[in-house]
Each structure stands twice: as structure tokens, then as C-alpha cells.
Amino acid sequence: MLPVVVKFRSNETTAAAHWAATLKRLWSLLLLATLLSCTSIPDKPPTVTISNVTLIDAVHGRREGQTVVLREDRIVSVQPAAGPLRAVGRVIDGSGRYLIPGLWDFHVHLTYTDELTAAMPELFLRYGVTSVRDTGGTLEKLLPVIERMRAPDAVAPRVFFSGPLLDGTRVVYDGVGRELLGTAVGSTDDARQTVAALKRAGADFIKIYELVSPDVFQALVEAARDLDLPIESHVPLVMLARDAGPLVDGIQHLRNIELDCAANAEALLEQRRRIADQEKSMSGFDLRSAVREKQILPAIANYDAARCEETMAALRGTLQGPTLRLNAYNLSPPYSRPDWESAITLVPEPIQNQWREFGKNQLANPRERDLRGARFSLFLTGEMFRRGVPFAAGTDTPIGFAIPGYSLHRELELLVESGLTPLQSIGAATLEPARFFGLEQQMGSIAVGQKADLVLLTADPQASISNTKNIAMVISKGQVVFEPAP
Numbered sequence: 001m002l003p004v005v006v007k008f009r010s011n012e013t014t015a016a017a018h019w020a021a022t023l024k025r026l027w028s029l030l031l032l033a034t035l036l037s038c039t040s041i042p043d044k045p046p047t048v049t050i051s052n053v054t055l056i057d058a059v060h061g062r063r064e065g066q067t068v069v070l071r072e073d074r075i076v077s078v079q080p081a082a083g084p085l086r087a088v089g090r091v092i093d094g095s096g097r098y099l100i101p102g103l104w105d106f107h108v109h110l111t112y113t114d115e116l117t118a119a120m121p122e123l124f125l126r127y128g129v130t131s132v133r134d135t136g137g138t139l140e141k142l143l144p145v146i147e148r149m150r151a152p153d154a155v156a157p158r159v160f161f162s163g164p165l166l167d168g169t170r171v172v173y174d175g176v177g178r179e180l181l182g183t184a185v186g187s188t189d190d191a192r193q194t195v196a197a198l199k200r201a202g203a204d205f206i207k208i209y210e211l212v213s214p215d216v217f218q219a220l221v222e223a224a225r226d227l228d229l230p231i232e233s234h235v236p237l238v239m240l241a242r243d244a245g246p247l248v249d250g251i252q253h254l255r256n257i258e259l260d261c262a263a264n265a266e267a268l269l270e271q272r273r274r275i276a277d278q279e280k281s282m283s284g285f286d287l288r289s290a291v292r293e294k295q296i297l298p299a300i301a302n303y304d305a306a307r308c309e310e311t312m313a314a315l316r317g318t319l320q321g322p323t324l325r326l327n328a329y330n331l332s333p334p335y336s337r338p339d340w341e342s343a344i345t346l347v348p349e350p351i352q353n354q355w356r357e358f359g360k361n362q363l364a365n366p367r368e369r370d371l372r373g374a375r376f377s378l379f380l381t382g383e384m385f386r387r388g389v390p391f392a393a394g395t396d397t398p399i400g401f402a403i404p405g406y407s408l409h410r411e412l413e414l415l416v417e418s419g420l421t422p423l424q425s426i427g428a429a430t431l432e433p434a435r436f437f438g439l440e441q442q443m444g445s446i447a448v449g450q451k452a453d454l455v456l457l458t459a460d461p462q463a464s465i466s467n468t469k470n471i472a473m474v475i476s477k478g479q480v481v482f483e484p485a486p
């Protein structure tokens with residue numbers, strides 16, 4: 001079983017507020033009950049039945065010989081397969097096969113590469129990724145994409161989004177010579193207004209970035225809690241992971257945690273603050289690069305196990321998305337893997353050509369790669385996971401030549417290399433993302449009442465996590481959306 005994360009997202013302190021919230025909740029339940037009794041779902045026949053299959057999920061572990069019945073977008077029955085099959089709808093023989101919950105990619109950028117955006121939903125689905133979380137993009141570009149993906153007839157993963165990276169007075173991704181993904185949040189007032197505007201625009205969570213000041217960080221956290229928005233983040237450069245981490249729900253890339261694990265962490269923090277103060281003319285991107293260049297490898301070399309123990313203890317309740325396929329890119333660049341060539345043929349041609357060309361050049365001109373950062377990310381993931389820190393699987397697709405969908409399976413493999421079992425790795429791509437949004441009663445496992453997102457595999461993912469790529473069928477929102485030709 002994976003560790004349970006309990007986060008209090010509400011700032012309600014008075015009894016009155018508590019009762020108001022309870023009444024509101026009762027009212028929504030009543031409304032929901034009325035709606036459910038009015039809809040025709042209970043009258044409709046089951047749409048899909050998967051018989052005699054082995055179920056594997058992070059809540060129940062492994063259950064062999066089960067029959068799962070779906071009606072529209074719900075699992076309506078999970079029972080031992082013995083006895084006559086009363087099921088109707090399309091019947092799929094699951095013997096010798098394995099059923100896992102639909103996978104999440106917990107870190108994607110749908111609008112990062114324009115030529116890829118339209119192709120991404122289908123690519124995700126054919127690799128079993130039935131939910132994605134977009135962790136940074138301008139609302140202007142993002143909202144039309146979200147709207148298309150959420151249209152009632154769309155064949156697309158479920159999608160959750162944050163809008164822009166909430167950065168400091170300087171913005172790392174400022175659109176000058178690189179993508180525009182961030183927005184400046186210069187003051188605590190600004191923080192409140194920005195979060196309120198994001199909530200109005202429908203954002204599902206916020207993402208705090210690296211150049212915010214500590215007071216803006218605090219104001220963003222408070223504003224998000226007031227509006228019940230989960231909080232994703234990088235550890236800001238001028239803060240320590242042990243101080244920032246416990247205030248938020250998630251940290252991406254293990255970013256700047258190594259700086260807190262160094263014996264000289266306090267001195268490094270002072271140095272970062274000095275650089276930020278002195279280098280006023282540097283762009284946000286250059287400032288971050290300068291700091292990283294000066295501090296990351298020395299911090300890793302100065303790793304202090306006793307100090308890191310305190311850091312990890314402080315992060316016990318903060319979901320980590322280590323994006324190992326990106327952090328550990330140098331260990332196995334995508335173009336060097338045997339299945340890259342077949343996967344890349346699925347990508348739209350202009351990108352396919354660019355990426356293939358890049359890969360060929362790299363392979364033709366091999367060079368020594370620095371593996372210290374990559375190895376440290378795997379090491380830290382293992383250490384943190386063993387101490388009960390929860391983990392989620394995200395890839396940063398399409399950054400770093402990440403093929404949508406395909407790259408998630410690499411992330412699962414790297415989580416296992418770091419020390420998770422295959423079942424825990426599957427949990428990181430199913431149950432933990434659902435928990436981040438408080439949706440674990442609806443998503444992340446195979447049980448009655450859960451949404452009908454499922455992946456049928458031809459080989460046992462507990463025997464080898466790489467078997468999550470052996471996909472026989474993908475079901476999204478109750479519909480069979482992918483089935484390779486026999």
C-alpha cells in the first residue's frame with residue numbers, strides 16, 4: 001500500500017464557517033442524488049464486460065479471475081468470474097490478461113510545441129494514458145485546447161490544468177528567446193488577484209515557480225487554500241525545500257531539494273539570495289541557470305545524509321513528481337532506446353523529422369555525459385520513497401523529446417529502478433494523481449463506482465513494469481478507444 005496523504009486545503013476555522021460548508025456539502029449531495037435519479041444511467045444496459053481477468057491496482061493489489069462490468073463511464077460490477085456470465089454489452093475475454101486503472105501523466109505541457117498539440121490526446125490514449133495534468137501554459141493558448149478535449153464527443157484523456165507558472169518579478173519562461181509559460185507575480189496583492197483570476201478561468205490547481213519571493217510564495221499558498229485549489233510547485237531559489245515543501249501539495253522534478261540536503265545548505269541559500277540581489281539585470285532564465293550552474297553539482301557532492309533526513313521528514317506529506325525521464329535523461333536518451341524508432345513514427349511528421357534528425361546526430365557524435373545529476377535523482381527518489389514520501393508519475397512531455405504517452409512508460413520503469421515495486425509504480429500513475437485532486441473515490445483503482453478508465457495488458461506488469469507497454473485495449477470514459485490490430 002502506498003502512503004496516505006492527508007492535506008487540509010481549507011482555511012475554515014470558525015464553527016460558523018464549518019457549518020456553512022457542511023450545509024453546502026449536504027445541498028450538493030442532495031442535488032447530486034436528484035440528478036442521478038433523473039438521469040437514465042441506471043436503466044441503460046452495461047456497455048462493456050471484461051471477463052476472467054487479473055486486476056492489478058494500488059488499492060486492492062492483485063485479484064485474479066475477476067469479471068468487470070462497465071456502464072457508460074462507471075464501473076458497475078467487479079466480481080469473481082466463476083459462474084455463468086450474465087453480462088451484456090461487448091464482452092471481452094480477459095483470460096491470460098491484466099487490467100489496470102487508466103494511467104495518468106501528471107506533468108505535461110499541451111501547448112509547448114504547437115505542431116504536437118492536436119496529436120497529443122490520441123497519442124496519450126493509445127499508450128493507456130487516460131488522464132493528463134497540464135502544469136504550465138498561458139490561458140490564451142491553453143483554454144481552447146482544454147475546451148476541445150472536454151467536449152462531450154471528444155476522444156481525449158481527462159485533463160486538469162494550472163494555467164501559467166506563477167513566477168517572481170522576473171519570469172523564467174518569459175517568452176523572450178524561449179517559450180512563454182510563466183507570469184510575473186510581484187506582490188502579495190498580485191498573488192491574491194492572480195489566483196482568484198485563475199480560479200475564475202477554471203484552473204484545477206496552481207503551479208508556483210522558482211523566482212517568487214518568500215512573502216509572495218506565502219500569499220499564493222493562502223490564496224489557493226482559500227479557493228480550495230491544490231498547489232503544485234518548484235522550491236523557490238530563495239527558500240529551502242524544508243520550509244516551502246510542507247506548505248504545498250506537490251513538488252516537481254525534486255527541484256532544489258538537493259540544495260537542502262547539502263552540508264552547507266544555509267551558506268548556499270545565502271549565496272543564492274546574494275546573487276538574486278546583485279544580478280538585477282539578468283533575465284529570469286539566466287539567473288536560474290547561473291545559480292544552478294554554481295550550486296547543483298557542488299550540493300550533490302556535499303550531500304549530508306543526516307541533514308537530508310530532516311529535509312525528507314519535512315516533505316513526508318508533499319507529493320513528489322520527480323520526472324525521472326527528464327532528470328535522468330543522460331542515463332538513456334530517448335533516441336538511444338530500441339523502441340524509440342517505432343514510437344516516433346506516430347508523431348506528426350514535422351516533429352518526427354526534427355527529432356529523428358537530432359537523435360541521428362547525437363548517435364553519430366557520441367560524447368561523454370555527466371551522470372551525477374541523473375544518478376542523484378534516482379537515489380533521492382528511492383531514499384524519499386522508503387521514508388514514506390508519496391510519488392507521482394509525470395514526464396514533462398513533450399520537453400526533452402518526450403513522445404506523448406510513450407514517455408510515461410519510461411517514467412514507470414525509472415520509478416522501479418529507483419526502488420518502487422511495479423505495483424507502487426502503477427500507484428504513482430493512478431492512485432496518487434487522483435489523491436492530489438481529492439478524486440480517489442472516483443479514480444485510481446478498479447472498484448464499483450470508479451470511472452471507466454482502464455488499460456488491458458497482454459503481459460503481467462508485476463513481473464516486469466515494462467509490460468505496461470503491452471497494451472491489448474484502452475478504455476476511456478467507458479469507450480474502447482484503442483485496440484491494436486491483431
Ligand SMILES: [Zn+2]
Pocket residue numbers: 107108109135136396
Ligand atoms: Zn514542466
